[in-house]
Amino acid sequence: MGSNVVFYAMYNDDDVLKDGAKKLVAKGVKVTDVFSPFPIHGLDPIIGLKETRLGIMAFIYGLTGLALALIGMRYIMITDWPMNIGGKPNFSFLENMLAFVPITFELTVLFAAHAMAITYFLVNKTIPGMVAENPDPRTTDDRFVMELRLSDNSKFSEKELEDMLMETGIVELDQKHIK
């Protein structure tokens, strides 16, 4: 067993793939990945993908921006140089807070949006210069590919997996041997 077999089962419809995945998972097959031109709604729970935690990260980044804005403006306007504007000097943070609301909001959004976008690029491994890994160029057009690995499904033989895939309405089946 030096080499590992990867199956790329190609479908021409997202619902057929979803249905096929449902049947395969019910039989105990592990679907490694799915490549599709657009998000297939309802597929994630079937193939056992957990919900992304990017939302939580965005919230934390937003809080960072909020804190930074408040601390920064407090230092600049109240502590370091209490500017006297129209005879109304800035001595009290609480009384001046209202004027800081717009920028506090903007910085919260700025931090949440950009830090989340950067995190998204990093965890997705979509960074300029990266090489795409979709098995077939048609998966960004109108084909949907399900990836199965023999190593993830050790209780089935190569033949059994192939037979099961054949029953799910595929249009093409590709096998690859990788080390």
Add this chain to the structure above:
Amino acid sequence: MHKEATIREPLVLGHKTFHEVTEDVCKPIEGKAPKTWYILFAIAAIIGVYGVGCILYLLGTGIGTWGLNKTINWAWDITNFVWWVGIGHAGTLISAVLLLFRQKWRMAINRSAEAMTIFAVFMAGLFPLIHMGRIWVAYWVMPLPNQFGSLWPNFNSPLLWDVFAISTYLSVSLVFWYIGLIPDFATIRDRAKKPVAKKIYGMLSFGWSGRAKQWSRFEMVSLILAGLATPLVFSVHSIVSFDFATSVIPGWHTTIFPPYFVAGAVFSGFAMVQTLMLVMRKAYNLEAYIHTKHIEYMNIVIMSTGSIVGIAYITELFISWYSGVEYEAYAFINRATGPYWWAYWAMMTCNVVSPQLMWFKKLRTSLTFTFLIAIVVNIGMWFERFVIIGTTLHRDYLPSSWSMFYPTHIDIGIFVGTIGLFFVFFLLFTRYFPVLALNEVKTILKSSGQSYKDGDAKTPAFSIEEQHLADVKMKPSQGGADENLKNDNN
């Protein structure tokens, strides 16, 4: 999965398959540009270059080259700034607010509307920058530690809020737009035959593979960015209105400004979207994706925001009388009957009267009429900003200082130049970028495409009914699949 009622008109006309969607959107990018594109590009570029020349002359000589004087210290510059920012608002509204409301018709127009937003905000940002006079010290607006006795910018000033608001808005819109573009660039990359194109789109697509996990993250990020951009879009124009509303100038000192500006921004933005979209759908043969229904939806937005703007104008008038402040009252009487009466009535006709015509279904579904009204609204909204800024300033408390504003050729050159530059950017966008969120459109093909609506779906392997039953059976319930079916009313 969300299913749309059959009585609603399909959002994608013709029995399109996934591949046809790709073909329709990628064709114009892969083929040769038509001659008209080159002609339009050349015209836009010439005007744009002239504008840049005027800007360079202004920077070299000074703000005195504008028609400003000591009474009218803000005129076309800030008028143009507010006009462009306002135009920018439609793109974010379409892509963010309509995403939160799950309005699927947005998918056909969000990409190009957002491109329009970004380019419009570029143009808007230019005006405050060049208005500084000494653009090389523009970085002084940033709170940077410095040697001038630690001189910080004033965080109580709405002008500084504006700096933060506009830059946040521009950069967040850019990121939102680009994240949506990545999968579509991947589609073009995988289709590209020429090695150079493959390389460039490969770079632009950041190595997108379309894995299930990537898509799941993509949807989450889009949703959160929409959630962040929604309050952002409202905050930006509110803050722009604070530039005026927090002053003590009669005519500016009104609390109605923020909502009124936001409504006006959406109003003018949609008018610009209509102007661009009506031409683009024709030039790129996208009539199946952006059809009369989309135009009608946008016209309804124009009509409702136009009505809000109309109410705001009338409220302003009423309050200026009701407040009993004679300076306030004079500011408004002067707008309507003073030397700039024509600007006021141009604004009233274009912004209050013309959108009301959209109540007639015949008119709001007529493409020629829509195009005409869109242009009228664009002009009207420019006049609105001029009325608010120029007409308010030209007669202040001291009659000996009253004056008029006459634009110089530099004023005109810069304004027209930004329109040229805007179209240069937009034409380049339509030439090299997917003008339609093609992969997003594919997701609504089954629920809102004509095949589904006509009931003769050919793409799905099993019918919608079967799909629905399967979905119902899947739902968790104590009673099992049969119990689920019993409780289902559809």
